[in-house]
Amino acid sequence: MEEKYNALEIEKNWQDRWSREELFTIKENSDLPKFYCLEMFPYPSGRIHMGHVRNYVIGDVITRYKRMQGFNVMHPMGWDAFGMPAENAAIKHGVHPSKWTFENISYMKEQLKRMGLSYDWNREVTTCTPEYYKWNQWFFLKMYERGLVYRKASSVNWCPSCETVLANEQVIDEGCWRCDNKVVQKELEQWFFKITEYAEELLKDADTLSGWPEKVVTMQRNWIGRSEGVEVDFKIIDSDKKLRIFTTRQDTLYGATFMSIAKGHPLVSELVKDEKTLKAINALSDDPEEKEGVNTGFYAENPLTGDQIPIYAANFVLMEYGTGAVMAVPAHDQRDFEFAKKYALPIKTVIMPAKSVGAPLAGALTTGALTADTLTTGAPAQEEGHPQGEPLQAFEDYGVLVDSSQFSNLSSEEARAKIAVHLENKGMGKKVVNYKLRDWGISRQRYWGTPIPMVYCPSCGIVPVPEDELPVVLPQDAVLTGTGTSPLAEMESFHKTRCPACGGDAKRETDTMDTFVDSSWYFLRYCSPRSDDTPLDTEAVDYWMPVDQYIGGIEHAVLHLLYSRFFTKVIRDIGLVKIDEPFVSLLTQGMVIKDGSKMSKSKGNVVDPDFLIKKYGTDTLRIFCMFAAPPERDLEWSDQGVEGAWRFLNRIWTFIHKNHAVLTKKSINELKGLTGLTTEAAKLLRKTHQTIEKVTNSIERDYHFNTAIAALMELINEILSFKSSGDDSAVLSFSIKHVVLLISPFAPHFAEELWKEMGEEKSILHKEWPAWDEETAKDEEIELVVQINGKLRAKVMVPAGLDDEAIKEKAFSDLKIKEQIEGKQLKKVIVVKSKLVNIVM
């Protein structure tokens, strides 16, 4: 009864049956421990690509494995459905973003179903529906109440191509995260989320993310960018004003020889009245390579030395960080050094490398920074071509203070602490903590997003939309032309409204929210996706959260993952969840590569999953994706590799069909112990138990599915070469059934079909994950490696479990070893239990 493996038919049948029997529908009321497995939800761009396939198959394998392990597993899917491409499609093809989006969703949903992914579709969430985005608006209002939302005019990142604002996190290499076009700065008034309020906690709790890749945690820490220092006030000569600066290197305060302030600093316009100077300051270039400055003509007084030092407007000082002004210490800061060289400003050394202190020549350097020689040796010396004391670059390391009054001879570390205290005591400064993290600008001048629930009233000012008037519905009758301002701004029917406070004529906010707001809490919504009087049913959220395993691309290392952490903490403070962090474990899967670069439409190297599913079935595709590389690494696409996965499944298929009679004869679920078996059968049974162990450990340890599948291949190879020598049908049956069981998370339809054909009635989904028997898995004999001086010299088969003396004896009695050690003096013999003997001579 030769029967061909007809993947397409089998897969269709099982998908129908799973859906009919609602096998993936899950409830909170279970005695089983919960497991929440989540893959980053897709943007409905049109079709599923190979990157999606990889991401979702990883999640599905974990889900199916955990389910068999006895967990109540939540595995939901949804759509990150607001965003630019829908608007672009609307402009290009005249189709409404809504229509385009929902058509894509229904097509992609069918694709996902064809892949046999075990989602609970009852929990599907679509962010562009009022039932969802209503709660974006609700959270916005709650955050507004808590002072976590504010409006301000500032210089913002503007993508000229997308015609919208971008958050700092959305600017990659000075380009737009979506379209790659160069981002420009634009002065604009917009809404901000005060993520900086949570900077400290986001940083502190990063330490608890032990299930995340260290790389991602580091990226988040760096992005938050905490630094401790002091703010110091410098008196401005001939003025009642002060110049406040921020520094982390207060130990270099005695070496400050000038001041630098940002060209946009308010003091510039307050102090400088001279037209020519002002013009020159405004003309300073933005090129980060070339340091430029203009002398303002004003002087500041160093609070510790009393020195009067010039104030320069400089192009390298950022208005957005610290106070927008810095003290310049050219001897110990490379930028200041270059600036000082350019404008012939004094360079005063106040820090020496620790090891050179006390060296007789130290005094030679008091008027300059370090020479080439001191940088490497710590002590100055004369070298051809370099006059002594000519500084080449700033010495930026910590060291020991010189020429710093009572702080001289202190280490930089001590001086930082003492000078900070000294400044505070004298009322000249205070300790502060600064962050690189900026508040999250969420206004977008786009149509296809969540309307911001705010109203502008001529008499009351900015008024929030009352909660009971939510949602502010995005109108469906917008006209998208692709030119001018946001469509909502041009729709009077939308923005003309009454003031919720005074009832007078008022105007709605016409900007929409950044779509990253939508994805910052969707994982919480899955827990109670249909609740309509609250965003989150607390009981359900308490049961499911946190997400136990999150899987997605590394590109969200700071963006989405940081925002989600922030939202979780805010929602906790609102009182709806109890957890501090949303994702216990994070798996960042690698890219899918073909011909040396990432699979993408623009590269023209895409392989269509649909095509492969039609040709081989989804199980082959799933096996290939899991086998070709461990999940966190890039996956090199190989058409022949897919062919190999197909052959692997067919070998199992054919074997079971050829031996059908034997395999259905006995229903064996547990078989252990080797007594009474033929040598061949014992070997196969042992291998089977070893394979259960290996596959389980590969998954448990780090989701290295490639080695799990490799172990299954080894077992099937052994089964295929098995020579029966008696009635071995029980062992054979046990063995092949376990191949099917162990492969079921990877190739679920294939496993279901064979499971049924081997006489099992219940779905393999109900079968628990098999356990191995330690005793049976133990090798009877081991291959003892015999080394002489660490070099492999012989291999001897010996019974397992021998003691050191017996092992030594076996090693020494090998003929080849005897020959080589004859007449030589032994130094020592090292025995590694049940592995090797090393004879040292």
Added chain:
RNA sequence: GCCGGAGUGGCGGAAUUGGUAGACGCAAGGGACUUAAAAUCCCUCGGUCAUCUUGGCUGUGCCGGUUCGAGUCCGGCCUUCGGCACCA
């Protein structure tokens, strides 16, 4: 520049705590079956030398070290991929 990964056959990749380097798969070569092809099955497969079987040497980016023993640990480089980048 700073921070963090990664370098293993022709290729994708294996190798729990230092203990047989190259599992498993792909490609390649040879053979069987076939009128032929596909499919399938069997054999070979890091390099090199040899008395081409059961052997010797060599080999995990490079140089050095620790150790009886290093892909794995330490020091110094090289290459490469990410992230941040005037952050004071």
